[in-house]
Amino acid sequence: MEYLNLFIKSIFIDNMIFALFLGMCSYLAVSKTVSTSVGLGCAVTFVLFITLPINYLLDKYVLQPNALIEGVDLSYLSFIIFIANIAAIVQIVEMVVEKFFPALYGSLGIFLPLIAVNCAILGGSLFMQQKEFENVGYAITYALGDGIGWLFAIACIAAIREKLSYSNIPAPLKGLGITFIVTGLMAIAFMSFSGIQLG
Amino acid sequence: MANEKKPGVFTGPLWTNNPVVVQVLGICSALAVTTQMKPALVMGISLTCVLAFANVIISVLRNTIPNRIRIIVQLVVVAALVIIVNQILKAYVYDVSKALSVYVGLIITNCILMGRLEAFALGNKPFPALLDGLGNGLGYAMILFITATIRELFGSGTLFGYDVIARFVNEAGYDGYQNCGFFTMPAAALIILGCIIWYQRAKNPDLQDK
């Protein structure tokens, strides 16, 4: 039950885009068409799913006070360890996907290098660290929820932007401006989920 | 080349080539930390410092960095600077560091940093790189500050934590003013930033999308 709770919350209530503003740069840059948006969204979900549990284990068994050696607190290194881990995993994933799943690489490959510096990935790890999950199961659930929430958001805005391109929008507002305002309106819609109560 | 560019290197990013509203970089933190002015100001200063230092360091190292590990070297330099900034914030402005929570760490993946390091620091001498870092950092800080001012004034009725609306509006006899809680919500940040972009592009027609 708590897993479901966490899953639903990370998709709808603490949505990465609408509530936490993570990964906004690629959200704005790559949301012009639905198909590429979904591709990027899947790539983000995939990388989150792999890096977040690893970062969880690193945090729990290496970085936290007294985790590795009694009396040593390495938590100040968490930023650099997390980002190094993410960059390394993304590299490895890219190589593995290219070698063994050429078809997948064709659709996801171009996004992978972008993702190392996507704040949604590092942000996911940092929020995970802040939430102090009890075991790695929560971390995996959280990763999936975050990723799907992000995918959901970018797919929605891409669909809206495809429609918007036929609308008569004031010139200065075209493109970026209207995307922000529409995202704002979507965020208001998502606020209605905040009252959600599970079991 | 550097000499020719110098005047624009610093002032350009402040408005006409602003990293947030024109280059669309570093949006995440611009939205997340702007509910109040104090964290926004600290965040702006932090990012400016990190960006200026990182630009100078990468610019100094630009001829030695092995090409294959270029990105990771940049990440390490930035992450190290961010950790130092985070430690300093935790030691000297504890309340602000709590309000900023993980968004200080997210300076590492702030696209402004990687964008400026890749686009400018790797190809320029340290001094122009410093100016570029300061200019872009301040441009970012300015947008943060404007957004935060609007959000704090209308959302909480305060400026820097001082009760402004209650003091001046309500005491002047216009009783019953209610703060608009909407402005403290995430959605308001997006809409305000959208309006800033709107205004900015109306003033600079050549930036408009065709």
Next chain:
Amino acid sequence: MHKTMNRNSNVYTVIYATVLTVLVAILLSAAALGLKDKQKANTDNEKKQQILQSVATKIGKDVTFENAAELWQELKMDEAMFCVNTNGEKVDGKAFDIASKTLFSGGKIIKDASLPVYVANIDGVTYRIVSMYGAGLWGPIWGYLSVDPEGKVAGVSFDHESETAGLGAKIKDDPNFAKAFIGKSIFTDGKFTSVSVTKAGKPANHGGDKVDAITGATKTSDFVGDMIYESLLGYVPFLQSGTVNSDCCKKQEGGCCEKQDAGCCEKQEAGCCEKQESDCCKKQDAGCCEKKGCKEEGKSECAEKAECDACKKAE
């Protein structure tokens, strides 16, 4: 240097990466060590603020981040704190350094945990402050609860990691929620009944006293109630030993307690008996002995061991 070495060679790349890593490691460690004390002072101060906030109404002013350290000094909190185990006995340990989350496993208090107790003497009344920790709706919640000598709540302070702003976050932000706890009794007829948090109009979960849940945040409120119950459960023997009901004197048999005046009775703590006059202890009967570890004349080993079992055997 660049002419002699190819910037794209493996050796160069590895050496470069190694040198960079070492430099960064040295720099970061230096920064972390240099600022550690200052950061610790800040987190300590925040903890002091939260602890003192639970007796803020008794102090008579708001406890802020700025004045917390000063008040902490004034109340001599450092000298008065100690640890107890789940049997209510004092044990060794530095109360302030115990992170309350380490006391719990799966939402229950660990059996052999050392629980921190903070003591605040305000206007001649002793308040015992216990720490609480539990799961909230979206993340951990924690807090401190102060108990007056009669086993009534003197105040509470709550904090949370990620409850919904404007709803669940009210457990911290809405002063009226904390105020509602003041004066509630955690014991009913000598039995631990905690203070429940339930929807307005609904009865308490464990009998005893209750506080109304926050409107729109009943889930978070439920978790607060659970946290109070589970956290206090570990403290029950300790709180009971010092919770002297007004009818305590009547219940206790033997000459000793009958002679005690009301003031002494209320102030009784675990070590009070030792301070009592010698003729009082001599007269104590077995029942009194069980609780205090005091002993009749002649059988000195009992007094030294000060254990209830030994006392019973001796009898």
